Amino acid sequence: MARLVLASASPARLSVLRSAGVAPIVRVSAVDEDALAAALGPGAPPAVVVTELARAKAADVVPGLVRDSLGDDTLVVGCDSMLLVDGQLQGKPGTVEVARERWRAMAGRSADLLTGHSVLRLRDGEVVAQAADHSSTTVHFGRPTADDLEAYLASGEPLQVAGAFTLDSLGGWFVERIEGDPSSVIGIGLPLVRRLLADVGVSVARLWAANTAESPSV
């Protein structure tokens, strides 16, 4: 079977998987990301922060899957994306003011979009294998004019995405180029997930067969 569960509320992550031929079950974790990041301490390396957040998100949805009899021959993937700017991890800006300040700091510069990934393999309600890692993609930002920036901010899009930009939507007008995996910028790195799935003994081809829109895995 090899059903796939996406432990994320992110519509972008779901869209990346669906465009890549997999229609996962979606379960949203209840991880307190700020509390977990704080618990890791101020000196935690950025890659560790996003990877541990991804692990926590994937692990958080497992009890519910077991309760719903979805804990056998199941793969769970969790992710966490943040932008690393001047050594500081930035999540979602949340407000226009914060998003404006971030764009003023990053316009014309580059930063690294880090995405942590965690894959769990469940059998008979137990985690029998797991693999986690992060991907990093360098994003080179353009210089939006003041009018364009205000229009972008007013769209609301930058407020709810890591780093206050998107690659695949309105924000794409302001990304000059990237060095790395585009899917990981959007929120889930397909090549890294392929490698993590292989680490837990599952090929992507098996995932395609078991989780297409025509053959849903529930």
Ligand SMILES: Nc1nc2c(ncn2[C@@H]2O[C@H](COP(=O)(O)OP(=O)(O)OP(=O)(O)O)[C@@H](O)[C@H]2O)c(=O)[nH]1
């Ligand atoms: N469409 C799009 N979304 C992006 C891009 N960069 C970051 N994001 C989104 O920004 C969000 C980063 O916040 P996260 O905490 O990782 O994920 P979330 O949306 O809160 O969802 P959870 O996985 O349930 O925590 C994710 O939804 C990413 O998909 C991008 O280039 N394009």
